[in-house]
Amino acid sequence: MPTIVACFKWVVDEVYIRRGAGGALDFSSVDYKIGEYDRNAIEEAVRQRDAGGGGSVIGVTVGTPESAKGVKDGLSRGMDQAFFVSDPSFKDLEPSQTAAILAEVIRSRIPQYDLIACGEGSSDLYAQQVGPRLAELLGIPCVCFVQKLSIEGGRLRAERRVEDGVEVVEAPLPALVTVLPDINTPRIPGVRDTLMAGKKPVITVKRDELTGTFEGALKTAAMTASSLERTGEKLAADSAGIARFVDSLRKSGVIK
């Protein structure tokens, strides 16, 4: 019966980010969510647990104390317990720092595991680094961009998508995978799931309980809003609208 670790991040929902004065990012009315692809990671961990006839799924997330909501959200998606690695300074961590923190927590607090599942990329940074970095820090095999996965006899078999097709690979466990969104359809937690989530164990790990220094390697010199706005003329679907649409196409000069 497998023990599976699912790594997920509680992120700003980018839909609510506004362009503030002078191109600054305006976070004043944002909401938060579990990253889209991290939901696939959690779902896959849960499915592999169930396919393995039991076992457990341990969620791990690194974030500020405000991410507590994300821990409960994660638990409502079928995980059995969670490690919440939290500190006010864990706000804009670089992927290298996040991977180092995750590595220490997993190494020191999860003595035995078969698989670690990460998303293809986080929804905010989409750096696609934390998974493979974590595998290296833990010294375990890593298979990224997995669209199909099975575990049997202490090994995994995965279909990994690359530019020129699909590579079917095998690796010994424990190993780490990062999953693509089409590997599964994440469940939408119901009321019961949410209620149950409140009863599941959460182990909070504080900054001073960790020994690493977790220094960053790069400096974010600026983070500015990009503007995609255009004139946004809306036309009706009637003959006048169609005529104007086709006229505008012609005026754009690309068609005759």
Added chain:
Amino acid sequence: MAGIWIVAETREQAFELLGAGRLLAPEMETTVTAVVAKGSASPQECIARGADEVLLLAELAPGEPFGAQLPVIEQEARASSPHAILFSATARGKETAARLSARLAAGLCSACTALAFDKATGSIVMERLAYGGAAIQKLAASAAPVVITIPPRSFEPAEAMDGRQGKTRELPAPPPSAVKIVERKPKEKVSKDITEARVIVCAGRGFDKKEDIALARRLADALGGELGATRPLTEELHWLPEDLCIGLSGVQVKPELYVGLGVSGQVQHMTGVRGAKVVCSVNRDENAPIFALSDFGIVGDLYEVVPKILEKLET
């Protein structure tokens, strides 16, 4: 010895990465080293395009993935401490770059879209997208090495120059990897490169079934353009090949005209068409975000509107 390194698996990657590397090397008054897979770009080609040194990766045994080269690349990098190591942001490139970064305790700028050396501060400055494309993140690296991945076709490939000279060295074969490839399923057909298309008609989730995409194709044909798609169509439904996915995790396009049909206009997709001259759309939801991100658009059912547009185009 320091220098700028590029690590390439194919000829195209090597030329583009050399092009990117040459943006840095002269400014930093340093050399360029090309680490290339055998059978991709030849050492002569790499040298003509700006490499001062070529390190040839040994041929892999059958079943060994590209990532197996990691210990060899790591060892060479430790010995010569490059300032920067550039990879292509392909599936294998991204994974290998991230793993190498962890081993070297290096920073990694993923999907870098702009790159320069700032003489004043002595650091490499890089740009990338964040928050799905809603933001541009500017990163600075002062410590070496910094690892950088570059989305294919973001930089001009390096041109060959006359009279260049350089050294070539063969690297040892890597030890066997824990991950083994047991089967390869090559893609049946590599689809068209839409990054250079003048007109793109993009199909979104607003299409009900695969066969209906024919309607988008008809419009593309009428406008003399190519078909593109949003990620749900290529990734989740597999109605169209992945190479046609436009956006953050797909390709960046810069057509003169982009027509979005049944596309909601999420930032992760629209960031891929930021370079389009004219953006227009058809969506039945008047509150769809794509309207604000279009020059003009029709609020209506694409199944009714597109045939009418086709009819009008013929007159």
